[in-house]
Amino acid sequence: MSSMDEGYGPTWDSDDEYDNFIRKMNPPRIVIDNESSAEATIVRVDSANEYGILLEVIQVMIDLDLVIGKAYITSDGGWFMDVFNVTDKEGKKIKDEETLAQIEDYIRKSLGPDSRYIPSRRRSVGVAAAADHNVIELMGTDRPGLLSEVSAVLASLKCNVVSAEIWTHKTRAAAVMRVTDEDTGLAVTDAERLERVRERLSYLLRGGGLSRGAAMAVSSGTATMHTERRLHQMMLDDGDYEQLQRQAPEQSQRPNVTVRNWNDKDYSVVTIRCKDRSKLLFDTVCTLTDLRYVVFHANIDAKDNQAYQEFYVRHVNGSPMNTETERLRVIQCLEAAIERRVSEGVKLELCATDKVGLLSEVTRIFRENSLTVTRAEVTTRGRMAVNTFYVRGSAGEAVDQKTIDSIRQAIGQNLQVKGQPEPPEPQKKESPTWFLFANLFRPRSLYSLGLFMH
Structure with a gap:
């Protein structure tokens, strides 16, 4: 296996000992201001600058479900000075004292001397073991029913999916899944069993040898990475951006x-x-x-x-x-x-008592009703499974009410429909005066x- 830091060479701030010294001598300063603006909570962050520090701060904010409406960022001279105007998802100021304390605490910990701004970068697809779960990364050609097939394979190997995030873009699909042993509720540690997981999922992703980038690697360790960051890296490494040239949509939608x-x-x-x-x-x-x-x-x-x-x-x-x-x-x-x-398609939310094979069962019902999943987020909170799916017809068409009724009858009333896809906006013919006022x-x-x- 390659180094856990594969993909990152020396950087402009690669002297770790010196960086740690600078961070200890110049601890981050976080100021939360709820008085200056009537519309937003203002978060000011000052600290010694490092490569990746801006991403670290923004990552903390999105993990706390904050919305960044405005920001001014400057970091010349080796010092990082940023101002963020943030609200909650309803567009309101942050008034909850616990959330305000978390903002300051999490940013301070993220920028402290014991943090690493550049998380380890694992291979694009693989199975890694942590103390209480295994992380499975998948990258391959998207097709209708793929998530259902992956879930069925894991269920047959007695692997329970406790969380997962799946993205699709153009013709590619990427997933980061955390699974546990059905019997112990902990990570699968048997090497032969992990090898079977790798072999069967690799075969599934190859799809008869037509799929590129579907090889899997098995590694061990406890290094973790922010799931959404990892999905971006996987799709970037896979070259999904090259698909844009071949399948260019209307310019007005880009x-x-x-x-x-x-x-x-x-x-x-x-x-x-x-x-x-x-x-x-x-x-x-x-x-x-x-x-x-x-x-x-x-x-x-x-x-x-x-x-x-x-x-x-x-x-x-x-x-x-x-x-x-x-x-x-x-x-x-x-x-x-x-x-x-x-997000393309109808948003479906499922909140139900968690059980082994639940994801396999739900995605099988989607496939039987000719639906394909374009994006999914699977989480487990205590004994409850909280899953979000975006689905559309297998040929890309909108989902009709008859299909919704059919899958709700099969899954139960715990399935909630959160809205139909927005119709495409008509292309407007812009006049020269529009550009004048747009620039103003x-x-x-x-x-x-x-x-x-x-």
């Missing part, structure tokens, strides 16, 4: 991503305009970090369901993007990161305002 160089400051300026959605900032910063770019400044604004993000970046080697090929790859990777989490009202560029330290 995110608008541009890259230009500010030669006087040796920055590449990445600008993103797209429809706003949950966790968008995490997805874009995660991708820039995994592409090994350092964000020195950023201006983030989300309003009226539209998002504007502007990043001033350099590669970890200190240089901006020097070639058109490099700029095009960054654009494609960011477009893919934005699109991966776009969009957030001002940091470049045009000259808000930089010399």
Whole structure:
């Protein structure tokens, strides 16, 4: 097996002992302000700067279900100074004292001297053992019924799925699943049994040898990674962004991503305009970090369901993007990161008493009703399974009410329908005056305002 840090070479801040010394001498300062703004809670974070630190802070916020409406980020001179305007999912200020304390505590722990900003990067697909569960990573060609088949294989091998997250994008599917032994409720430790899991899932993903990137690796250890970050890495390594060229949708539906160089400051300026959605900032910063770019400044604004993000970046080697090929790859990777989490299909939520084989049973019912899962999140809370599925017809069509009634009859009233997919927006013919007013009202560029330290 390769090193657990495979994929990360030396970086601009690779001296661990010196970094630990700097973090101990300059502990992070987190200030939560609920007075300055009537609409949002303001979180200010100051600390010694390191590669990946911005992603770490944003990751804490999304894990606490916070929505970042605005942010101003600057980190020149080796110091990280960021301001975030956050709300809860209903758009209200954070007033719960426990949540406010968690924000400060979790960010402080994430940036403290004992933390590592760059989690270990495992191979793209594999089975890893932790103390109480096994982690299974899957990457392969998407097809109707794939999740049902994977779940059935695991159930037949007496592996219980306690949590899972599945993404599909274009023709590819990625999954991170945590499973336990049906008998012990702990991790499967028998090497022969793990090998059978690997063999059967590898065969399933290969689909007769037509699927690329479906090989599996088995490793051991307790290193863990943020699931959504890992899914981004898996799909990035798999090259799902290359599919965008072959299956380009209408331009009006695509995110608008541009890259230009500010030669006087040796920055590449990445600008993103797209429809706003949950966790968008995490997805874009995660991708820039995994592409090994350092964000020195950023201006983030989300309003009226539209998002504007502007990043001033350099590669970890200190240089901006020097070639058109490099700029095009960054654009494609960011477009893919934005699109991966776009939920296609009807949202179904299932809250039921957990039992072995529940995921296999539910996905089998979906398959029998000609439904395919485009995204899924499976969790276990105590004795309850809380699962969310986005489904559509196996040919990509919308799901009708008759099908919904059929699967609800089979699964039970614990299955809740959260909405039908939104109809596509009609393409508007934009007049020249629209661009004038759009430029007047969009957030001002940091470049045009000259808000930089010399």
